[in-house]
Amino acid sequence: MDLSVNIAGVQLQNPVLAASGTFGYGVEFEDIVDLRRLGAVVTKGLSREPMPGNPSPRLFETASGMLNSVGLQNIGAPAFLRSRLPRLRQLGVMVVANVFGYSREDYLETLAILNDGEGIAAYELNVSCPNTDQGGIVFGTDAHLLSDLVYAAKQAARRPLWVKLSPNVTNIAQLAKVCEDAGADALSLVNTFVGMSIDVQTRRPRFAKIVAGLSGPAIKPIAVRMVWECSRAVKIPIIGMGGIATAEDAVEFLLAGASAVQIGTTNFWDPKATENVIRDLRRFCEHRGIEQVRQLTGAVEIDG
Ligand SMILES: Cc1cc2nc3c(=O)[nH]c(=O)nc-3n(C[C@H](O)[C@H](O)[C@H](O)COP(=O)(O)O)c2cc1C
Incomplete structure (x- = not known):
């Protein structure tokens, strides 16, 4: 049973990755998870300079998901190269660096810094974070800005460029095509959905920034739909996410086109969860005589 996949030239031993912002820099999990067994670890968002993030509270659990307002707190790309990447290299982890910025120049300068880091397999460009005042949301929802950013980032990047799309748009397939035309090597989707929650006792929003990003089981059917729509619009590979907890969830995204x-x-x-999903995905395929996991990609059967 072959679990390996190739994402725009990056060979992954299996198709299960840890998502940005939910797995630290990877090293925080080294005593819990055998990091070498993961398809890859996507780092939390990296910027040119360190960022303090938003005031607390930063997380709020909803009936079927989670709202977060972390605000892209991170140690900055130079410190990541100095203090985290060497350990990841030592551990033999496949690393994807997630990158964000507040201007085109921010993105390009952060990519230039990361280009010097040894052991990064690919970049994932966050054009979609809904948590910052002037962040990626502008790029990810405007076709012209997005095209310009992706084109420039592709020129700057010395590694394959994955673009992580915002789901807070009407026509995600159109923006997927914009990214492909501008040179993106792959697409990650989706980021969190903009949500809001109010404490009825105090009548105040639960977060200082008022709105926050919704993730988890609640968003899964929308994310699967978006992967399916985008897979019909582009030829580049898609990395799907949104509420995945089990191997069956993962298979659903693969069938939709991821x-x-x-x-x-x-x-x-x-x-x-990452390790368990890899184990159960192998079992899922073995029980059904599926020899290569990539056979599942886009294999949804639709009549007519
Ligand atoms: C606490 C938290 C922090 C996140 N930080 C980032 C980030 O720094 N960069 C990014 O591209 N996505 C970030 N995300 C989005 C996730 O990577 C993922 O796209 C989204 O949560 C949907 O997947 P899920 O439902 O499995 O969490 C964050 C999500 C959460 C919950």
């Missing part, structure tokens, strides 16, 4: 998947919110309540 070549790989990421697990995010589930890590908060089941830190071994």
Whole structure:
């Protein structure tokens, strides 16, 4: 049973990755998860300079998901190269660096810094974070800005460029095509949905920034639909995510057209979820005589 997949030239031993912002820099999990067994670890979002993030509270659990307002807190790309990447290399982890910025220049300078890091397999460009005042939301929802950013980032990047799309748009397939035309090597989707929650006792929003990003089981059917729509619009590989907790969830995304998947919110309540999904995905395929996991990609059967 062959679980390996190739995402725009990056060979992954299996299609299960840890999602950005839910797995730290990877090293935090080294005593819990055998990191070498994961398809890859996507780092939390990296910027040119360190960022303090938003005030607390930063997380709120809803009936079927989680709202977060972390605000992209991170140590900055130079510190990541100095203090985290060497350990990841030592551990033999496949690393994808997630990158964000507040301007085109921010993105390009962060990519230039990361280009010097040894042992990064690919970049994932976050054009979709809904948690910052002037962040990726502008890029991810405007076709012209997105095209310009992706084109420039592709020129700057010395590694394959994955673009992580915002789901807070009307026509995600159109924006997927914009990214492909601008040179993206692969697409990750989806990021969190903009949500809001109000404490009825105090009548105040639960977060200082008022709105927050919704993730987890609640978003899964929408994310599967978006992967399916995008897979029909582009030829580049898609990495799907949104509420994945089990191997069956992962298979659903693969059938919809994803070549790989990421697990995010589930890590908060089941830190071994990535490893377990890999194990169960292998069993799922073996029980059904599926010899290569990539045979599942886009294999949804639709009449007519
Ligand atoms: C606490 C938290 C922090 C996140 N931080 C980032 C981030 O830094 N960059 C990014 O591209 N996505 C970030 N995300 C989005 C996730 O990577 C993922 O796209 C989203 O949560 C949907 O997947 P899930 O339902 O499995 O969590 C974050 C999500 C959560 C819950």
